[in-house]
Amino acid sequence: MNRIFFRFFVLVMLSITAATFVIYLAITRLFGDPLEDIARRQAAAQIFLLEQYVDQAPADEWLTRLNKVREVSKVRLDLVPLIQARKELEPAQMGALDRGEVVLDAASKSFYRRVDLTGHKYIGSEAEVIHAQDLPIDIALALEMEAVRYVIVALALLIPIALWSRSHWQGLQALSKVADDFGAGDLSARAHMAPSASIYPLAERINHMAARIEGLLDAQRNLLHSVSHELRTPIARLEFALELLRGAAGDPALEKRIAAMEGDLSELNTLVGELLSMTRLDSPQSLQREQFELAPALAGCVDSLDPAGPAPLFELAPGLGSMEGDRRLLVRAVCNVMRNAQKYAQSRVALGARRTASGTVEIVVDDDGPGIPATERTRVFEPFYRLDRSRDRATGGFGLGLSIAHKAVGLHGGSIVAGESPLGGARFTITLPG
Structure with a gap:
C-alpha cells in the first residue's frame, strides 16, 4: 500500500504545486505581484503617515512634519536626488515614480516617492525623492504562512487519500494472494469480499x-x-x-x-x-519433502540410463551439499533430461552441477546431438511435442519426459531452460532454489 499511496500522494502534491505556480503567474499578470501587495500592506502605516500627515502640511511646514515623523518612527526617511533614485529602479518602476506613486522595493524593505512633481513644496523639491528604509516588511513570514497553508491542505488530502488507498490496497492484496495461491496449484483459492468493497x-x-x-x-x-x-x-x-x-x-x-x-x-x-x-504432478500437495544430499542423488541417475547408449560424464562440483525437496521427483526430472540427451547424442553426454554464489543449485545436461532450434526451445517442454516424429520413432518415447521434468522442477520453485551446448548439441539448465 505504501508504494501506491506514496505515488498517488506525490502526484496530488505535484498537481497542487503546479496549480499554485499557475495561479501565482495568472494573478501576477492580471492584478500585479501578490508579494508586493503583501509588502505594501505591511508598510501601510508609513505610507499613511507620508500621504495623510506629511503631504497635507503647508509648504513652509512640510519639512518640519517630515522631521517629526523621523523622530517617532524607526523607519529611515531620507531625501535623495531624483537622478540617484532612477539609477536604482527598474524601468517599469521609473514610470510609477514619475507619476508620483509609491514605488515599493520589498527585497530591500524600502520605498521611493517623489517629493513634488511641480516644485510647490519647497525650492528644488521636484528634483528630490523620499527614500524610506528599514520598513517593517517580512516577506519570509508571509511565505511561511503560505507554506503552513500548503502543509495543512496536504495533510487534509493525505488522510482521505490514505483511507481510500488502504481500502483499495487491502482488496488488491487479497486478489494478489488468490492469484499467487492459484498459480501455485491451489485451484480452490478464491477472493472473499463484502459486496460493499470497491473492487x-x-x-x-x-x-x-x-x-x-x-x-x-x-x-x-x-x-x-x-x-x-x-x-x-x-x-x-x-x-x-x-x-x-x-x-x-x-x-x-x-x-x-x-x-x-x-x-x-x-x-x-x-x-x-x-x-x-x-x-x-498437477498439485504441490503431491510433493514429499525431505532433506537429502544432492551429489549421491544425481549420481544415481546413471542406473536409469540405457547401458547401450553413450556413457554419461559426471562433473559434480565439490560442496553441493544438501537441499530440501522431493528426492524421488527431482531425481526423476534429471534422469528424464539425461535420457533425452542420451537418445539424441552421438557419443557424448555430460551432467554438471554446482552451487552458485547466491545459494541456488544449477544442474546442466549437455549432449553432442543435433541440438534444438531456438524457435523450438520452449515448446519441447509441452506434453507430446516432438521435434522430429520420424526420428522419435527410432529413438522411442512419447514426448512426456521433458514435460514431466518441467513440472517437477516447477513444483520446487525452480526453472528449466533449453539452450545450445558447447558440445554442439542441446544444453538443458535446471535451476533450483537452495
Missing part, C-alpha cells in the same frame, strides 16, 4: 474465472486419469492372452509376431504410467 466486481470476475479454470482442469485431469486407469485393464488382459498364446505357439514367425506385440504393449503400458505421473 468487489473485479473479485467476482476473478472468482468466476478461477472456478471456470478449475472446472476445466479437473475435467481434463479426471478424463486423463480415468482413461489411463481404464487402459490398464485391457492391457493386462492382452498381456495375459499373449502369454497364453506364446505357450501354445510353435511357429517361429508367430513367436516373432507375438514378441513384437508384447513390445507394443510394453510401450503402451509405459505411456499409461507416464500419463498417470503427469496427473499426479
Whole structure:
C-alpha cells in the first residue's frame, strides 16, 4: 500500500504545486505581484503617515512634519536626488515614480516617492525623492504562512487519500494472494469480499474465472486419469492372452509376431504410467519433502540410463551439499533430461552441477546431438511435442519426459531452460532454489 499511496500522494502534491505556480503567474499578470501587495500592506502605516500627515502640511511646514515623523518612527526617511533614485529602479518602476506613486522595493524593505512633481513644496523639491528604509516588511513570514497553508491542505488530502488507498490496497492484496495461491496449484483459492468493497466486481470476475479454470482442469485431469486407469485393464488382459498364446505357439514367425506385440504393449503400458505421473504432478500437495544430499542423488541417475547408449560424464562440483525437496521427483526430472540427451547424442553426454554464489543449485545436461532450434526451445517442454516424429520413432518415447521434468522442477520453485551446448548439441539448465 505504501508504494501506491506514496505515488498517488506525490502526484496530488505535484498537481497542487503546479496549480499554485499557475495561479501565482495568472494573478501576477492580471492584478500585479501578490508579494508586493503583501509588502505594501505591511508598510501601510508609513505610507499613511507620508500621504495623510506629511503631504497635507503647508509648504513652509512640510519639512518640519517630515522631521517629526523621523523622530517617532524607526523607519529611515531620507531625501535623495531624483537622478540617484532612477539609477536604482527598474524601468517599469521609473514610470510609477514619475507619476508620483509609491514605488515599493520589498527585497530591500524600502520605498521611493517623489517629493513634488511641480516644485510647490519647497525650492528644488521636484528634483528630490523620499527614500524610506528599514520598513517593517517580512516577506519570509508571509511565505511561511503560505507554506503552513500548503502543509495543512496536504495533510487534509493525505488522510482521505490514505483511507481510500488502504481500502483499495487491502482488496488488491487479497486478489494478489488468490492469484499467487492459484498459480501455485491451489485451484480452490478464491477472493472473499463484502459486496460493499470497491473492487468487489473485479473479485467476482476473478472468482468466476478461477472456478471456470478449475472446472476445466479437473475435467481434463479426471478424463486423463480415468482413461489411463481404464487402459490398464485391457492391457493386462492382452498381456495375459499373449502369454497364453506364446505357450501354445510353435511357429517361429508367430513367436516373432507375438514378441513384437508384447513390445507394443510394453510401450503402451509405459505411456499409461507416464500419463498417470503427469496427473499426479498437477498439485504441490503431491510433493514429499525431505532433506537429502544432492551429489549421491544425481549420481544415481546413471542406473536409469540405457547401458547401450553413450556413457554419461559426471562433473559434480565439490560442496553441493544438501537441499530440501522431493528426492524421488527431482531425481526423476534429471534422469528424464539425461535420457533425452542420451537418445539424441552421438557419443557424448555430460551432467554438471554446482552451487552458485547466491545459494541456488544449477544442474546442466549437455549432449553432442543435433541440438534444438531456438524457435523450438520452449515448446519441447509441452506434453507430446516432438521435434522430429520420424526420428522419435527410432529413438522411442512419447514426448512426456521433458514435460514431466518441467513440472517437477516447477513444483520446487525452480526453472528449466533449453539452450545450445558447447558440445554442439542441446544444453538443458535446471535451476533450483537452495
